């Protein structure tokens with residue numbers, strides 16, 4: 001669920017920056033879903049991490065969930081999961097305080113999504129017990145195809161917003177303005 005949600009969030013984020021919409025699907029729906037599913041992804045990830053940490057079979061401990069590559073158990077693959085989670089946390093937290101940190105800093109952190117998502121995929125494939133079972137393999141393949149298609153479309157199309165640069169500079173100027 002975490003991976004499916006995360007992949008959906010990445011696709012929706014790309015669709016919203018490309019301003020994709022139709023008569024039956026206005027853009028605010030894409031933006032709203034992107035935000036809400038991102039928060040839901042964190043909830044599912046918190047559950048995933050909690051259940052992994054308290055699992056009596058692995059005895060992971062909390063350090064493994066916080067410090068990448070510190071786990072004795074499947075060190076490398078778990079480390080990738082920890083990095084992915086921490087990047088996501090940074091992305092969501094900076095989005096919540098976007099007004100304070102400014103558009104440029106927010107955007108810089110948001111680009112980390114392009115690192116977090118592949119780390120999460122590699123983590124799941126590398127360490128998952130079910131990763132190579134038909135159902136999960138199909139689900140993962142679907143996520144990978146959806147995200148790669150969206151990313152490909154994003155980089156072929158560029159920004160659809162003709163005022164994106166002007167808007168971004170204006171927002172930075174507003175963010176930097178001295179309080180009266």
Ligand code: HEM
Pocket residue numbers: 002003006045048049052053058060064065066078081082083084085088120121123124125127128129130131136
């Ligand atoms: C963005 C972050 C993450 C995502 C999307 C994610 C997703 C996944 C997926 C899809 C699997 C495969 C499940 C299976 O095949 O049964 C998996 C396995 C696993 N994950 Fe994560 N994970 C993330 C972060 C973490 C973190 C931070 C930890 C804790 C340190 C963790 C611990 C584990 C463990 C122990 C397994 C192996 C479960 C098993 O043996 O079946 N994950 N994860």
